[in-house]
Amino acid sequence: MTAASEVESSYERQDGDVVAGPARRRGPRGPLVAVPVIALLVAAPLVLGPYPVTTMTRILAFAVLVLSVDLLTGITGLPTLGQAAYFGVGGYTAVLTGLHVTSDAAVQVVAALAAGVIAAAATGWVAVRARGIVFLMLTLAIGESVHQVADTWKAVGGSNGLSGMPPISLFGGPPIIAAGFVYWWVLAVAIVVFAAVALVARSPYGRTLRGVRDNEARMRALGYRPTLARFGVFCLAGGVAGAGGALWVSQARFISPGDLGFEIAALALLSVVIGGRGSLWGPCLGAAVVLLVRDNLSAYVGGHGPLVLGCLFVAVVFLVPRGLAGLTAPTGVRRPAGPAGAHRRESAS
Amino acid sequence: MTALLELKDLTRSYGSLAAVDGVDLKVMPGERHALIGPNGAGKSTLFATVAGTLRATGGQVLFSGADVTSLPESERARRGMLRTYQHSSLFLGCSVLDNVALAVQRVHRVAHRFDRAAWRFRRAEAEANRHLDSVGLADRAGAKAAALSHGERRQLEVAMVLAAQPTLVMFDEPTAGMSAAETERFVELIQRLPGNLTLLIVEHDLDVVFRLADRVTVLHLGRVLASGPPERVQGDPQVQQAYLGTARTEDLFIEAGDR
Amino acid sequence: MDTYLVSVLNGLAMGSLLFAIALGLSLVFGMMDVLNLAHGAVYLSGAYVAVAVVGDGAGMAVFVLAVLVAAATGAILGGALAGLTRATPHHLDQALLTLGVALVIAELLAVGFGNDVHSVAAPAPVDGGVTVFGETYPVYRLLVIAFGMVLAVAVYFLVERSRLGSVIRATVADRVMVSALGINTGRVLVGVFAAGAALAAVGGVLAGPILGAQPGLDEKVLLLALVVVVIGGLGSVRGALLGAVLIGQVQALGTALLPEYASFMIFAAMAVVLVLRPSGLLPDRTAVHA
Numbered sequence: 001m002t003a004a005s006e007v008e009s010s011y012e013r014q015d016g017d018v019v020a021g022p023a024r025r026r027g028p029r030g031p032l033v034a035v036p037v038i039a040l041l042v043a044a045p046l047v048l049g050p051y052p053v054t055t056m057t058r059i060l061a062f063a064v065l066v067l068s069v070d071l072l073t074g075i076t077g078l079p080t081l082g083q084a085a086y087f088g089v090g091g092y093t094a095v096l097t098g099l100h101v102t103s104d105a106a107v108q109v110v111a112a113l114a115a116g117v118i119a120a121a122a123t124g125w126v127a128v129r130a131r132g133i134v135f136l137m138l139t140l141a142i143g144e145s146v147h148q149v150a151d152t153w154k155a156v157g158g159s160n161g162l163s164g165m166p167p168i169s170l171f172g173g174p175p176i177i178a179a180g181f182v183y184w185w186v187l188a189v190a191i192v193v194f195a196a197v198a199l200v201a202r203s204p205y206g207r208t209l210r211g212v213r214d215n216e217a218r219m220r221a222l223g224y225r226p227t228l229a230r231f232g233v234f235c236l237a238g239g240v241a242g243a244g245g246a247l248w249v250s251q252a253r254f255i256s257p258g259d260l261g262f263e264i265a266a267l268a269l270l271s272v273v274i275g276g277r278g279s280l281w282g283p284c285l286g287a288a289v290v291l292l293v294r295d296n297l298s299a300y301v302g303g304h305g306p307l308v309l310g311c312l313f314v315a316v317v318f319l320v321p322r323g324l325a326g327l328t329a330p331t332g333v334r335r336p337a338g339p340a341g342a343h344r345r346e347s348a349s
Numbered sequence: 350m351t352a353l354l355e356l357k358d359l360t361r362s363y364g365s366l367a368a369v370d371g372v373d374l375k376v377m378p379g380e381r382h383a384l385i386g387p388n389g390a391g392k393s394t395l396f397a398t399v400a401g402t403l404r405a406t407g408g409q410v411l412f413s414g415a416d417v418t419s420l421p422e423s424e425r426a427r428r429g430m431l432r433t434y435q436h437s438s439l440f441l442g443c444s445v446l447d448n449v450a451l452a453v454q455r456v457h458r459v460a461h462r463f464d465r466a467a468w469r470f471r472r473a474e475a476e477a478n479r480h481l482d483s484v485g486l487a488d489r490a491g492a493k494a495a496a497l498s499h500g501e502r503r504q505l506e507v508a509m510v511l512a513a514q515p516t517l518v519m520f521d522e523p524t525a526g527m528s529a530a531e532t533e534r535f536v537e538l539i540q541r542l543p544g545n546l547t548l549l550i551v552e553h554d555l556d557v558v559f560r561l562a563d564r565v566t567v568l569h570l571g572r573v574l575a576s577g578p579p580e581r582v583q584g585d586p587q588v589q590q591a592y593l594g595t596a597r598t599e600d601l602f603i604e605a606g607d608r
Numbered sequence: 609m610d611t612y613l614v615s616v617l618n619g620l621a622m623g624s625l626l627f628a629i630a631l632g633l634s635l636v637f638g639m640m641d642v643l644n645l646a647h648g649a650v651y652l653s654g655a656y657v658a659v660a661v662v663g664d665g666a667g668m669a670v671f672v673l674a675v676l677v678a679a680a681t682g683a684i685l686g687g688a689l690a691g692l693t694r695a696t697p698h699h700l701d702q703a704l705l706t707l708g709v710a711l712v713i714a715e716l717l718a719v720g721f722g723n724d725v726h727s728v729a730a731p732a733p734v735d736g737g738v739t740v741f742g743e744t745y746p747v748y749r750l751l752v753i754a755f756g757m758v759l760a761v762a763v764y765f766l767v768e769r770s771r772l773g774s775v776i777r778a779t780v781a782d783r784v785m786v787s788a789l790g791i792n793t794g795r796v797l798v799g800v801f802a803a804g805a806a807l808a809a810v811g812g813v814l815a816g817p818i819l820g821a822q823p824g825l826d827e828k829v830l831l832l833a834l835v836v837v838v839i840g841g842l843g844s845v846r847g848a849l850l851g852a853v854l855i856g857q858v859q860a861l862g863t864a865l866l867p868e869y870a871s872f873m874i875f876a877a878m879a880v881v882l883v884l885r886p887s888g889l890l891p892d893r894t895a896v897h898a
Contacts, residue, residue, distance in 0.1 A: 137643055
């Protein structure tokens, strides 16, 4: 296929974006949906048993990681398989903080966020100079490198990971052990992170990122430095993933190299694709679907979770190419002939 | 008066082939300067070398007296050299307003702010809307750029470039592929631009060139063949001789323009 | 001193295997921008073919049979992957498809062979050792080095000297232009995909007596191959060779000198190359702009 038709079809894909225009204020639909959803999420521990609540806590923490992938993949157009590394850095930071410094969950989240930003800033520069599938490959290599480091470095427990983290507490209060309370804390942080990512998406910087995604050459011709913009969002996404890691361990109170491996990174990317690139709520829903499939559905098929997930990857690409968010977005945007339309005269001077 | 844009012995070669071969050119402030020549004359290469998309292999590009030859494209744009593309280069996945706002927010130095939603930067948003209004696209602000027609995309690109507060705008074949009506509307749009804005236009359509330009440079085989007011260039025997043989200049230009 | 020479030999053996594995990954990437995340799984199926056919010991004929079966398996898997990825034009979707296939293959292998670590014996005539520089060294590894050299020369002649090779190189450099010339790149692409996967599977058999076969090995090998491709330069045959030899040496020396930090050294090498030469050491095209 020609480069031109490739370009055109990638725009077609983006018609499903929910955050197409930040200039548009939050439509009347926004709060109408958000308020009942948040109310339901808050009420969940009151009606559900501890097991489903812990599952939901894990989903929320994973959804924060997925948001960081969406920031890169959906909004900036950089497909990544390396975000689990910063998720893990945040998780390790939170566990180490809990073990050696304080059990205060707020401090742990802030420390994990900072560690995620620093780790992303330290490793990101080599990745953001690339784009597209090369970026995917470099982030995969970076992520796996961090994974190997965690797996072999004795100071962080090597392949055994770190366990024995004390239960979290909040603002000097007693240890929080009940699954419901941990869930509420994780939910609160996840909502704040969601709001922050939504703000970034609607801000001038979010517009800059979408500009980089759509047409980097044009950005340069307008006086932008796209590599710098990509580096900035890479650091931001690292921070978001780090915060997600802290939430992940606030319930598990344990972290091992498996939590920052290739599988987590791939599942996070799959969640974004399932949910719809560029939408924010879609990937969160995708996170829930992916984790539920991995942890619950696999029990019904004799423990062959990877088999189901593998089929899910293939099915998603063919069945819902625009993701869940794409299913609700208006279709049929009028598109004129491509930029290289045949009716136009070509000149080669 | 010093030239706004000055090319000194500018050369861009590919191996042994010099697509642009020692071009000297001066564009005065406020001038409407057209660059013409048959296919293969090196117009596009010269254009890209001036804009910074391609690096010069020899010579200098001076902008407002400063040597910008080694500066990257983004730095030239920050100094006020803005270009359009032969096929409109837009952000097709973004809204029409976003396309212009991207230019505005860079000039307003808010492009990397993420502490507030974009619409709350009211000065920048108002300016973006004003630029959209000035090219007649105000009612399409919320549409996706991908939904615009070819002519509308051209208008949007002009608004985007003007929103970046240029001192020199470089148009690369702006009317290529336009219908007669669209071309007419585009020429009127350019004629309405403020007089202190300097324009460098690469164009095939001689009718457009003679309506817009007050100075024309003819490029042939990478070199400047003639440069001067449109009437003089049109009648220049060297121009006719060099690549027309006995035919009249108009025939060549019509042929090149209508292809 | 002798231990260093032994480690250099070990590095060459590892480099030979990595070259066989990384070559397909690099060419497929260079020619069609497909990141084949199932490459490690294809390698692992080759390794399990060795487990099933060769097992704890067999003659040379059986070992060659295993190589042929693995090559066929790899070619079939590669062809299937090529067909699957050509169904969608989006590179991210293509990567996801190969990832899904990788998960399915790895899980099926785990179902078939269990989660145990399997070892593969070197074929009977060459399972002994010879004295090299005063130390006993396995003959089999010397044969692997020889295989690597033969493969490098063969691939050099195929890619640099044949008409097919010129199409391959031109496709890496400028795909659109090659199709515009009227050359059917589709068949070449599927062929390269299948051949690359076959080589990876053969690499799995040949690596059997050295690395064995176990779940999770696919990921490690995929990662090593990725590092080789990144270091060498995307789509470049010479780059894959250089990267494979380099990584083989780094890993062997690292294992000999600082066993605990061997894996760090590989990534340190990759980081150094990426910072200094973002497109790799011997790029065939510029994939990364500074």
